[in-house]
Amino acid sequence: MNSDLRTPLxxxxxxxxxxxxxxxxxxxxxxxxxxxxxxxxxxxxxxxxSGADYAVVRAWIGSPVVMVLLTLTIxxxxxHGQLGMQVVIEDYVHNDGMKLALIVxxxxxxxxxxxxxxxxxxxxxxxx
Amino acid sequence: MSVAxxxxxxxxxxxxxxxxxxxTSVMSLLHRATGIALSVGALxxxxxxxxxxxxxxxxxxxxxxNISILGRFVLGGWLFSAFYHLCxxxxxxxxxxxxxxxxxxxxxxxxxxxxxxxxATVVSWIVGLRLA
Numbered sequence: 001m002n003s004d005l006r007t008p009l010x011x012x013x014x015x016x017x018x019x020x021x022x023x024x025x026x027x028x029x030x031x032x033x034x035x036x037x038x039x040x041x042x043x044x045x046x047x048x049x050s051g052a053d054y055a056v057v058r059a060w061i062g063s064p065v066v067m068v069l070l071t072l073t074i075x076x077x078x079x080h081g082q083l084g085m086q087v088v089i090e091d092y093v094h095n096d097g098m099k100l101a102l103i104v105x106x107x108x109x110x111x112x113x114x115x116x117x118x119x120x121x122x123x124x125x126x127x128x
Numbered sequence: 129m130s131v132a133x134x135x136x137x138x139x140x141x142x143x144x145x146x147x148x149x150x151x152t153s154v155m156s157l158l159h160r161a162t163g164i165a166l167s168v169g170a171l172x173x174x175x176x177x178x179x180x181x182x183x184x185x186x187x188x189x190x191x192x193x194n195i196s197i198l199g200r201f202v203l204g205g206w207l208f209s210a211f212y213h214l215c216x217x218x219x220x221x222x223x224x225x226x227x228x229x230x231x232x233x234x235x236x237x238x239x240x241x242x243x244x245x246x247x248a249t250v251v252s253w254i255v256g257l258r259l260a
Contacts, residue, residue, distance in 0.1 A: 043252050048256045049260070050256075050260075051260060077166075117174040121181075123181045
């Protein structure tokens with residue numbers, strides 16, 4: 001006899017009442033692992049480029065390896081940040097409407113800035 | 129109002145006003161604070177790339193702030209936040225795998241994170257400027 005109220009299939013799927021299971025948890029951890037080498041590389045690069053002039057910075061951003069690594073760092077970083085900010089909003093904002101509005105707004109900002117960065121990097125790399 | 133619908137005022141934990149400060153709780157708080165700072169900082173880094181894709185004069189205005197005292201302060205703050213969140217994040221990943229839960233281990237890993245993130249901030253700054 002099944003003692004809890006969930007069906008055996010529901011329990012086997014392990015998705016819980018929200019129907020998404022551990023997706024948020026996993027996405028946060030996988031982006032975290034990816035960011036370990038990326039942030040270490042980026043931190044050193046940022047200091048190196050912090051005083052550089054226009055031409056030097058553009059030559060650096062526009063080199064193929066940097067284009068790939070910088071895009072990865074910004075996109076994965078924004079995704080990881082977006083997942084974290086969602087938890088922060090969920091923890092401190094208790095009005096349901098305001099909570100949803102803030103999470104949606106925060107996601108829009110993350111996507112907008114991510115796309116802006118990709119366009120800028122491609123524009124520098126391909127000489128727009 | 130029925131008993132079931134009456135709002136329940138349960139005590140909230142931790143009681144911040146009487147809570148004893150300790151390394152583990154301060155580090156937990158700092159992890160979240162640096163995470164928020166880095167999220168905002170990421171938008172600033174995007175602006176840096178966007179300004180670099182614009183004209184030289186536009187970039188020069190942005191760069192003037194970066195090399196100012198305040199700009200250097202922001203960069204230093206970003207670096208420490210990044211290294212702290214990175215090191216403490218690795219500490220969290222070990223916890224996620226089930227290691228380091230003994231109180232003694234949590235304090236030891238905590239102090240290692242504090243030391244390594246401070247050292248990494250200073251060392252990367254020196255190495256970065258030397259390579260530049």
